[in-house]
């Protein structure tokens with residue numbers, strides 16, 4: 001990893017744009033300058049999450065999604081992933097996704113717009129205009145619903 005690829009001390013651009021699906025479908029995940037700006041801010045905020053989790057390594061499963069990638073995976077058309085504000089991650093050295101969501105929900109010094117307990121991973125977004133929201137996702141065939149708090 002070169003210094004150039006680093007968005008923050010512990011995160012590289014590659015971690016935010018990598019997608020197996022994008023590679024398989026040859027989808028270009030190059031971020032625009034505006035998205036890159038958002039990703040840099042997101043990486044800095046994610047450092048705060050890493051601190052909160054006792055410096056447990058954070059594994060990003062999905063960061064930035066180009067329009068084509070978001071469409072390919074059936075993502076919400078107004079997903080925060082499209083603008084570089086959202087990250088799906090796990091941090092097994094700290095705990096399971098539910099424990100991570102609880103820690104984030106209770107950390108009032110941490111500023112985020114949305115934290116969603118998605119079962120196998122945590123979705124967090126840092127859209128500056130968003131209001132703080134903590135949700136649990138419930139997956140049912142063809143429809144995902146959300147409830148307030150961490151269930």
Ligand SMILES: [Zn+2]
Nearest residue numbers: 086087088123
């Ligand atoms: Zn997500």
